[in-house]
Amino acid sequence: MAILITGGAGFIGSNFIIDWLETSNELVINLDKLSYAGNLENLSCFDNDTRHKFIQGDICDRATISSVLNTYHPRAILNFAAESHVDRSIHGPEDFIQTNILGTFNLLDETRKFWDKLDQTNKNDFVFLHVSTDEVYGTLKAHDPAFCESNRYEPNSPYSASKASSDHLVRSYHHTYGLPTIITNCSNNYGAFQFPEKLIPLIIHNALSNKPLPIYGDGQQIRDWLYVSDHCRALKLALQSGTPGEVYNIGGLNEKTNLEIVEKICHILDSKLPRTDGLSYKEQIQFVEDRPGHDRRYAVNADKIQKELKWSPQESFESGIEKTVQWYLDNQLWVSRIISGDYRDWVKRQYA
Numbered sequence: 068m069a070i071l072i073t074g075g076a077g078f079i080g081s082n083f084i085i086d087w088l089e090t091s092n093e094l095v096i097n098l099d100k101l102s103y104a105g106n107l108e109n110l111s112c113f114d115n116d117t118r119h120k121f122i123q124g125d126i127c128d129r130a131t132i133s134s135v136l137n138t139y140h141p142r143a144i145l146n147f148a149a150e151s152h153v154d155r156s157i158h159g160p161e162d163f164i165q166t167n168i169l170g171t172f173n174l175l176d177e178t179r180k181f182w183d184k185l186d187q188t189n190k191n192d193f194v195f196l197h198v199s200t201d202e203v204y205g206t207l208k209a210h211d212p213a214f215c216e217s218n219r220y221e222p223n224s225p226y227s228a229s230k231a232s233s234d235h236l237v238r239s240y241h242h243t244y245g246l247p248t249i250i251t252n253c254s255n256n257y258g259a260f261q262f263p264e265k266l267i268p269l270i271i272h273n274a275l276s277n278k279p280l281p282i283y284g285d286g287q288q289i290r291d292w293l294y295v296s297d298h299c300r301a302l303k304l305a306l307q308s309g310t311p312g313e314v315y316n317i318g319g320l321n322e323k324t325n326l327e328i329v330e331k332i333c334h335i336l337d338s339k340l341p342r343t344d345g346l347s348y349k350e351q352i353q354f355v356e357d358r359p360g361h362d363r364r365y366a367v368n369a370d371k372i373q374k375e376l377k378w379s380p381q382e383s384f385e386s387g388i389e390k391t392v393q394w395y396l397d398n399q400l401w402v403s404r405i406i407s408g409d410y411r412d413w414v415k416r417q418y419a
């Protein structure tokens with residue numbers, strides 16, 4: 068038996084593979100293009116482990132997808148592969164359309180052909196799990212109720228629009244062809260291995276490098292932060308017990324303003340690694356120009372997955388953010404190899 072993970076060298080995908088192989092010996096096929104966000108060093112613990120098979124490939128490339136499916140016959144696919152950074156989608160939306168929309172389409176269509184040829188039992192047991200975001204629902208006002216699965220899609224950035232589009236394609240492949248799909252829409256994740264362009268790792272890195280800590284606009288935008296392992300556990304439950312055709316929202320039940328997040332990180336760093344001048348890292352905070360079209364608030368109603376799949380977050384924000392800051396302190400080399408670009412050499416050296 069095998070599962071196919073796309074985008075497994077990214078932040079959430081690599082956390083998922085590490086968590087998965089802690090409790091399972093099932094072969095994990097990891098199909099990843101290794102865009103700037105893919106970093107095989109995240110998975111170096113599996114260098115000599117036959118349970119993890121890495122294949123460098125693009126979900127836009129049908130021949131590769133078909134060959135992977137027909138070689139390994141996975142019983143499930145988890146589609147993590149995506150362009151994932153909102154700011155990049157504003158500066159250059161094209162890659163987002165390619166990977167998030169066309170890539171998901173190609174993956175779905177090759178999966179349908181593969182699935183069509185399975186015998187009835189394997190057909191029934193097969194799952195295509197599409198990992199998506201709460202950003203497809205748009206933005207909330209201060210007192211609006213949190214996003215439910217039945218909320219209307221109102222994506223506001225090229226990133227969220229491309230993810231919304233991919234969700235619709237996945238839905239249509241279930242409705243039209245009967246492909247057993249599940250969509251999960253999760254809130255903002257944080258934890259180990261997050262690329263240092265995203266808020267939390269960027270702030271930790273800039274703080275330690277004596278650089279400004281950029282806060283967009285007034286810093287009062289709200290996100291619902293979830294520790295990455297809690298997301299991975301929710302995905303595992305959805306894979307095991309989710310109902311085909313269903314959508315599950317996953318959220319941290321933890322709404323915080325960006326300013327609160329940055330101040331919290333400064334506070335933790337002040338106690339773990341105080342600045343040599345005795346001042347707080349908060350001195351480095353700088354309010355900068357706001358992101359165009361910046362969504363004001365995200366909040367996820369996770370009642371459905373809590374009730375139906377018995378999932379709830381296990382990590383409190385206090386413990387999760389403390390662990391995360393500590394991970395980045397312990398792994399400054401990982402960050403500096405990304406900043407310098409050296410992490411790209413890994414593939415050349417490892418797979419020469």
Ligand code: NAD
Nearest residue numbers: 074076077078079100101102104105125126148149151256
């Ligand atoms: P990431 O940017 O860290 O990783 C994406 C991975 O996909 C990288 O390894 C990259 O190399 C790979 N990839 C990109 N284009 C590809 C292609 N065409 N073919 C094959 N591989 C390709 O992203 P992440 O934060 O780990 O997010 C993973 C998924 O979870 C995404 O679909 C994202 O939309 C979703 N999501 C993320 C968050 C979050 O807070 N990070 C929250 C909810 C949902």
Ligand code: TYD
Nearest residue numbers: 153255264265266267269281282283288325
């Ligand atoms: P980000 O980590 O990019 O995730 P997303 O845009 O998908 O929510 O950003 C989280 C929040 O932090 C978002 O409201 C934008 C804000 N932000 C800043 O204020 N400064 C920064 O330098 C970055 C990267 C983000």
